[in-house]
Amino acid sequence: MAEAEVPPPGVVIVEDRNIGPFAETVRVGTHVLSADEPVSAGGTNTGPSPYDYVLAGLGACTAMTLRMYARQKNWPLQKVRVWLKHDKIHAQDCADCETKEGKIDQIDRQIVLEGPLSPEQRERLLQIADKCPVHRTLTSEIRIQTRLG
Incomplete structure (x- = not known):
């Protein structure tokens, strides 16, 4: 799936962000969110867990x-x-x-x-x-x- 492509309705896509061991990009329709773990759990805290x-x-x-x-x-x-x-x-x-x-x-x-x-x-x-x-x-x-x- 191309980076700017929007997932179809009802589909959530999660992809590695390559900026930390747990950092992810979450795509929900036209919304782009971040997910990660806190530093205390080994993440980089770039988004909610x-x-x-x-x-x-x-x-x-x-x-x-x-x-x-x-x-x-x-x-x-x-x-x-x-x-x-x-x-x-x-x-x-x-x-x-x-x-x-x-x-x-x-x-x-x-x-x-x-x-x-x-x-x-x-x-x-x-x-x-x-x-x-x-x-x-x-x-x-x-x-x-x-x-x-």
């Missing part, structure tokens, strides 16, 4: 889903802010997890809703957050098919 992008996708989807729902209901939601953090935790520290040994991934998500919402509206929006498509993908069975091109 892959896990940062996972969190960004979940956060963006959460905010979009909440705004769309509030708009449909004509609720006075003025702003949504989503804080996310990824960690690896010991499986034994998770009472409601199927995995009981080793480590599991944990994403902590805090949602800040601004606007004169009632307690019932706020609670409903909290429930709706778990219905965003990216949340559903991350909490469902995922199959990744890999082949050489």
